Amino acid sequence: xxxxxxxxxxxxxxxxxxxxxxxxxxxxxxxxxxxxxxxxxxxxxxxxxxxxxxxxxxxxxxxxxxxxxxxxxxxxxxxxxxxxxxxxxxxxxxxxxxxxxxxxxxxxxxxxxxxxxxxxxxxxxxxxxxxxxxxxxxxxxxxxxxxxxxxxxxxxxxxxxxxxxxxxxxxxxxxxxxxxxxxxxxxxxxxxxxxxxxxxxxxxxxxxxxxxxxxxxxxxxxxxxxxxxxxxxxxxxxxxxxx
Numbered sequence: 001x002x003x004x005x006x007x008x009x010x011x012x013x014x015x016x017x018x019x020x021x022x023x024x025x026x027x028x029x030x031x032x033x034x035x036x037x038x039x040x041x042x043x044x045x046x047x048x049x050x051x052x053x054x055x056x057x058x059x060x061x062x063x064x065x066x067x068x069x070x071x072x073x074x075x076x077x078x079x080x081x082x083x084x085x086x087x088x089x090x091x092x093x094x095x096x097x098x099x100x101x102x103x104x105x106x107x108x109x110x111x112x113x114x115x116x117x118x119x120x121x122x123x124x125x126x127x128x129x130x131x132x133x134x135x136x137x138x139x140x141x142x143x144x145x146x147x148x149x150x151x152x153x154x155x156x157x158x159x160x161x162x163x164x165x166x167x168x169x170x171x172x173x174x175x176x177x178x179x180x181x182x183x184x185x186x187x188x189x190x191x192x193x194x195x196x197x198x199x200x201x202x203x204x205x206x207x208x209x210x211x212x213x214x215x216x217x218x219x220x221x222x223x224x225x226x227x228x229x230x231x232x233x234x235x236x237x238x239x240x241x242x243x
Contacts, residue, residue: 001215003046003239004078005228007048008049008052009050009051010053013032014035032065033069036073037073040073040075042239044239045076048078049069049077051082055081055103058082058084060084060091063088066079076099080126081101083101083105089120089125100124100125102126103130106127107142114160122165123166128170129168129171130171133174153190157193163196166196168197168200170200171202172202174203175203179204180206181204181210182202184217187214195218198220199221205222205225206226208237222242
C-alpha cells in the first residue's frame with residue numbers, strides 16, 4: 001500500500017484543517033519545499049498536495065507553487081484543489097504533477113470528468129469524493145464541504161463504469177483531521193463493491209495500526225497528514241509498515 005504524506009497549502013505554507021473547516025486551521029510549516037524534501041528523504045515515493053485556497057475559492061491559486069515543488073523534489077505528486085477545467089488538469093500535468101485530484105466536479109459534472117479521464121488517461125486523474133453520514137446513507141459533500149449532493153456515494157460511483165476511472169480517494173469528513181482512525185467499514189464496502197478501483201483511504205489516520213487496517217481491507221493507498229505533523233509516527237515508520 002502506498003503512503004501519501006500530505007501537504008495542505010494555504011497562503012504558501014503548510015496547514016491542516018479540522019473537519020475541512022477553514023475557520024479551524026493549524027499552521028505547521030512555513031517551508032513546503034523543505035517538508036516535501038523530508039518526505040522524499042524518509043522513503044515516500046508519493047506525496048499528496050492540496051491547494052486549499054483553490055478549494056475554497058473555486059479557482060487555481062497555488063498551482064504555480066505546486067509546479068515548483070514538483071520540479072524541485074524527486075517525489076511523485078498527486079495534487080488538487082481549484083481544478084475546474086481541462087486546462088487546469090493539463091497545467092498541473094505539464095508542471096510535473098503525476099496525478100491530478102478532481103473533487104466536487106467528479107460528483108456534480110461526471111460527464112465533464114469522464115471526458116478528462118478519456119483525454120488524459122485514468123492513471124493521471126484521481127477522483128476524490130468526500131462524504132458525510134446522512135442516516136444510513138453516505139452523501140458526497142461539495143464545495144468545500146458546505147453543500148450536500150442530491151445522490152449518494154454509490155450512485156455517484158455508478159456514473160464511472162468499470163474501465164473509465166482507476167483511482168478513487170474517499171474522505172469521511174467527520175474524521176478528517178480528527179485523528180480518530182479512518183472509516184474502515186466504509187472503505188471496505190467500497191473495495192468490495194468496486195474492485196476495479198484503486199481506493200485511497202483519507203481522513204483520521206492516527207496510528208500505524210490504521211495503516212495496517214486499511215491495507216488489510218484492500219486499500220491501495222492512504223493519505224496521512226496531521227499524525228505525521230504531530231509526531232504520532234514518522235514517514236519512515238509508515239512506509240516500513242505498509243511495504
